[in-house]
Amino acid sequence: MVRLKEYVAPILTVDSVIFQLAGDTLSVLLIQRANAPFKGSWALPGGYNAAGETTHDAMKRILLAKGGVKTAGLKLVEQLYTFDTIARDPRGHAVSVTYMGLGKDIVPEAGKNTENPQFFPIDNLPKLAYDHADIIRYAHERLQNKVTxxxxxxxxxxxxxxxxxxxxxxxxxxxxxxxxxxxxxxxxxxxxxxxxxxxxxxxxxxxxxxxxxxxxxxxxxxxxxx
Amino acid sequence: MVRLKEYVAPILTVDSVIFQLAGDTLSVLLIQRANAPFKGSWALPGGYNAAGETTHDAMKRILLAKGGVKTAGLKLVEQLYTFDTIARDPRGHAVSVTYMGLGKDIVPEAGKNTENPQFFPIDNLPKLAYDHADIIRYAHERLQNKVTxxxxxxxxxxxxxxxxxxxxxxxxxxxxxxxxxxxxxxxxxxxxxxxxxxxxxxxxxxxxxxxxxxxxxxxxxxxxxx
DNA sequence: ACAAAAGTGTTAAGAATACACCCATGT
DNA sequence: ACATGGGTGTATTCTTAACACTTTTGT
CATH class of the missing domain: 1.10.10.10 (Winged helix-like DNA-binding domain superfamily/Winged helix DNA-binding domain)
Known part of the structure; x- marks a missing residue:
């Protein structure tokens, strides 16, 4: 059993898969990472979840900060899955709670910390950082099931x-x-x-x-x- | 954006819902908590997930330590959902990743740290610690869907x-x-x-x-x- | 011979699929 | 008048749901 005094928590991060329809294709919000690792790569908007903040609050904060999207403008937000096989951070093992958000006519607004947020058609995604391609695939499947x-x-x-x-x-x-x-x-x-x-x-x-x-x-x- | 130097991760815990059939009723593995909080209460086997350990590994370790059940004896293990609205720990906000496990003829074996593990029929559970009754309800629903x-x-x-x-x-x-x-x-x-x-x-x-x-x-x- | 669980078929209602033409409008 | 997308019905197949008696065994 882990002794409490020795206990060090893994890093906790939150990533969001935001879908909307662009014309007649489903598209996903991506950002272009401003920092290492994967600096310059396209990725899902995500970031660190600090103590004292629920994952859902962290998701809202990060989506707005990096993606320029207000969660209030989403009509549905749902937790997807928690991934923890990725080495997201050089400091070691990280656990990522993922969310799916759905909305209509979402326009990312540029801000101080936004990282070039853009919607990409799901069948024409750029190369993605981390295991984000897997996460999007998972979210898409979930959405397919959900609408049925x-x-x-x-x-x-x-x-x-x-x-x-x-x-x-x-x-x-x-x-x-x-x-x-x-x-x-x-x-x-x-x-x-x-x-x-x-x-x-x-x-x-x-x-x-x-x-x-x-x-x-x-x-x-x-x-x-x- | 969170500065890395200031970053303090929330506490991460793992809880497992282990189902098996006892005769013709579905039953769940519970333990009787040896420590505060909820000392003496029935609860799902769960515990801290330290850095450097995947949630799945933590689940295996804790299930064996507290519940006396080897994960290898389960025929199916699946991640359920991540709950983070509970104040599990006096030190503050905690995030709990939950797993569901299914098996047949599981016999919890008493060990040094086991906390009186017992199977209870799902329709006759004792009063449970934390939000564990909700977690079991969620797991049961998932199982109902899964088998269909x-x-x-x-x-x-x-x-x-x-x-x-x-x-x-x-x-x-x-x-x-x-x-x-x-x-x-x-x-x-x-x-x-x-x-x-x-x-x-x-x-x-x-x-x-x-x-x-x-x-x-x-x-x-x-x-x-x- | 009887108690106990195993095994078996038919009918009717509802749901899914395949498929092609007319309608209302703007130019 | 024509081009464009909006709107509609039927026949067939498959799936579901309801329902009760016979078979094989051990005692």
Missing amino acids: YTNAVFALLDEFFTLTELQMAYEAILCRPLDKRNFRKKFLSLDLIHATSEMRREGAHRPARLYTFNKQELDALSRSFD | YTNAVFALLDEFFTLTELQMAYEAILCRPLDKRNFRKKFLSLDLIHATSEMRREGAHRPARLYTFNKQELDALSRSFD
Whole structure:
């Protein structure tokens, strides 16, 4: 058993995978590291979690400082997994708690400590520092699962959206085409969304009805989608 | 941004939820705390994770030291979630990485530092220290999900088992009765198990055919069970 | 012969899949 | 009038759910 007097805690870090839809592709927020190690490399926004700060608070602080993104602008934040096989720091063993965040129209704002935050399409990522490519893959899988048994997509869409936008979101996340008629029939039968009286008209074609989610919070589906 | 020279890591701890089937009920390994805080209370086996040790190694070490259980005897170990809202330690903020372990016929062995490890039926737990009741609830939910989309039950059964035992395992985990004929039809159609030529005879009734899993490792189902 | 658990099939309802044309608008 | 994306229905297959009796053994 570890004696308390000898106890030295491992380094604790937090990394965030922030997703949003850019047009019809899923994209991830990356920063370009300002410091060693991996200085200049692209990486997930992450940093040290000091004593007295919850991992979620650390995530908020670091995301704003390095990524220029306010957590309040995310519609869903969820803890993913804790990775501890990486030697993140020259001082030794580090443990990284990872979070996934979802939002819409996120614009990273440059600040004193931001490290060139940019969104990259998930299927066209630059070479990444650490094991961040693995973390993103893990987050993507989690998101794919999440949208099949919950209403989590709401967090990637505007409050009001068309069924085509909804379908495009699913296609971007699941990386495969879906049948339009079946998609609509099924999704409407799930009782997660309802039509509004509003239409959106844009371009030389029939206007689209706008829908909205019954709840802007995470909700489990009665039966799994797709 | 945190200056490295000022950086003090939070305390890192690891807690394990070890499940096994006792007869036809799911049970959890608990220990009776030997030290403050919560001295004398029942709790999950858990302890400090020192620098230089992965959380998984810490879990193994602590489970053996306090719980008298060798991790090698578990058929499946999986990280659950990282909790950091608890004030586990008088010295301040602590972060706890939790693991779930599944096994069969686990017998905790008393040792120098074991703290009276015992299995308790999940529906009849004593009052627990910390937020451990929440952690167990979380683990149980995860297990319920896991057995519906993977072959994870294998880790709670012997290598050879009867279909009745398999069904009883599912009923214990899901906490509801299942239809015998539908259960067998469905499970056999999933291609996870196969019949052996062996039968088990016990008691004054027809002997039961023994089955075995095709793989003794985690495998995703083609379609979700139940 | 009886008690006890093992084993087995059918039907009906619901869900998933495959698939092609008309509609409303702007230019 | 035409180009563009929005919107809609049906038939088939597969999956789920409900349900009760016969078989094999030990005593």
